[in-house]
Amino acid sequence: MNRPRLLTRRTFFRGVAAGGLLPLAGCDLGSDSPRVLSLLDEAESLTQAVQRALLQSRDALAPEYNAGAISAYFKPNGSTDPDDPDYVAARRTNFADWKLEVGGLVERPIALSLSDLRALPSRSQVTRHDCVEGWSCVGQWKGAKLSAILDAAGLKPKARLIAFFCADTLEQTLDGTGRYYETIDLVDAYHPQTILAYEMNYAPLKVEHGAPLRLRVERQLGYKMAKYVMRIEAIDGFRHLGRGRGGFWEDRGYAWYAGI
């Protein structure tokens, strides 16, 4: 009786190691293969379809909190101090002469100053900001409702998406694809909580958080919420933008739908 028991005891640690994780260790299972990655992408389409089409009503609101829940420290991420010349110049005058351009597939291209934006229908909300990295902060945001801006310009029937072009270059590239941009669909563009925020935590939006204007898309992760928004365009597809995946981080492998 004792002999097999002893043998087993002696070998089981080696057995667990050999039979368990080691064969996979250091193996990437084709993580750099475009075919593997596009297969894995199928799950992202499924996630989007289920979250958007099956579970969620168009206007379901992200949870909102009272002012007491606002985080003492809100982590600034991505660009925090853009050095692109046009932005630096506009910042010097505290964005007094700066204007948001609205164009693309719209009936009436317009340009809106900060005071124009402040005069539009607005919304104030205390929401949780969820970063793709895993952390969360709660902050208050106030801004012009994106739906009001789009209605002022009038979307053409062909418009399917809204693109946001930003002032910051997050990665230096030769072809200019390091400039930040984002795209959202019309469901999110017309969502009541989707605003272009000029105020954070009851004060004018700071440069580190995206002054003069930052997009808030509260049902998605932080990388969708473009900072330093300079120009928005209604478009019918994003293949021609950047590297063709619909946003700066999307071009670098992240999902276009960032609801999870």
Add this chain to the structure above:
Amino acid sequence: MASISSAPAAPRAVPQVVLRHSALVRICHWMNALCFLILLMSGLQIFNAHPSLSWGQTSDFDNPFFSLSANENDNGSVTGVTTLFGHAFDTTGVLGASRAADGEMDERGFPSWATLPSYQDLATGRRWHFFFGWLLVLNGLVYVTNLFAGRHIRDFLPTLHDFRTIPRAVLDHARLRFPKGEEARHYNVLQKLAYLSVIIAFPILILAGLTMSPAMDATFPLLPAIFHGRQSARTIHFALAAFLVAFVIVHLVMVLVSGVFNNIRSMITGRYRIPEEAP
């Protein structure tokens, strides 16, 4: 005993082989094992993007109750530090700082051999995680449907009598003495409790994972309320994953010490030889 040839068809001489696991359960088991391994390793990749845990709705950047970090020393060497409830431990080489493929000691939550991909790549880790997350959920739905439709859940529910046998079962397991004969035809109390805890842990772990999704929280505001906030949900997701790792280690040890060939065969072909009672 020696007169076996003169006693025709003596039943005791034939080893009793039973069908222990149905084909469906066997397929679900191996599918679950594959999914769990990929989810664990891609999950550690995702964790490494923010290698600390907080409680509540938001992150505590200054004093998280658990964190993996690295310190660069004056002589240029790098030390990995694991912090738990304010106590710091030197875990260089494994947690906080470990060697990459090029041999460099890098700041890294979990080491490259434990993550998928092995190099730092949050975007790809997320793709693996959500693809196999879907597989795990669909596989789990098949398993749980069968579990209740076939009333197999009864196999895992301990009886009052079972609870009284816990001390004895613990003692027997510690001595590596396992049930034989009639007793080996059903799960003992420790097996029931272990498997039941896994059946309960998986749905909670999945719900905690979904609570990290801002779209899910907008759809089901109850989710963040149940888990006491998104960062708590992240912590619970991590803790339950750690619990399942502990289960798998104990499970594999038990497979090895209680008749490894018989056990593995029963999960591949379904056939399990009932260990004979000592004469």
